Amino acid sequence: MPFRSAIGRIAVSISTALAIAAVAAAPAAHADADPASDFLLAAPVFYPYQPATSPAIKTALEGTLAKLKREGLNLKVAIIDSPNDLGGVSNLWRMPQPYADFLGKEISFNQKQPLLVVMPPGFGVYGMNSRSALNGLMPNASQQADGLARSAITAVVRLGQADGKQITEPTIRKEASSGKGTPALIVFGAPVLLVAIAALIALTRRTHDSEPDQEEGESAA
């Protein structure tokens, strides 16, 4: 199979619009233009492209959504941290509710797909009647993707509770810091090395003690 290393790869966007006559009576169709509409068909959350969301926060958010799904609420979340996360609809940047209305229709089929959109200026909700549960809550944009994802967790819990679900805010596991602190090789290797040195000393002493004393043997004869 031919293989070339990627040297300065380029990107092209191809989208397809399948406007079938049977749905002509529906609201005007739009060509598939935003990344979240593709991701959310196969995943519960769309995360910002950059910076990456930390794994611990992702685990907490997706775990919360999984619990809600088991209780009958299949809520999806789109976290938008910059216009780059919107693809062909960057005109909806900083407009969380209009984007939620747009995206919600894209990912809904036989029924409305419950959806939460998180952007720095606020939240958008589609397919649920409990938007008022988010009154007074503002996304934390100071920490970019991680801050928005944490805010998403709080919003998801509030929406779930307003929908009568038994859900509470999860504990977000603290991740081990990398590049700081004592390297693992020294932390775990030093005691092992000390034990090895001690064993060698003990063995050396035992060997020395077991050798016969020449002067004592000669005086007894």
Next chain:
Amino acid sequence: MAAGIGIAPPQRRQGASVAGGRCAYPIRTADPTGVILVDPPSTNEPPPTVEELFKLWGQQLSRHRLASFTAAHNGSVTAFVDGRSVLGPPGAIPLRRHAQIVLEIGPYVQPHPAYRFAPGL
């Protein structure tokens, strides 16, 4: 468009994305957004085309056929590049950097005029 086009199995999946595979073609998709990653051709080679992509994908593309959809009587597949209608076979459209290619079958749907690519692409 599917994630993992042009990436040989076994594929390593991360959610909706394909993080890697046994090897990869110069044209491939890592996620389902329709963004195609293209290794630039060498100086004398023409750029790859939409037809090459669809062949890798294993889907049909012609004037009257788009994947599993066939145009209605007298209908055809229409193509747009950067918001402008393009005449000629849709498969002949070259995959140039940041080209926004929209393929439509059925009644007209207004193509998006611009697309923001993720940083680094």
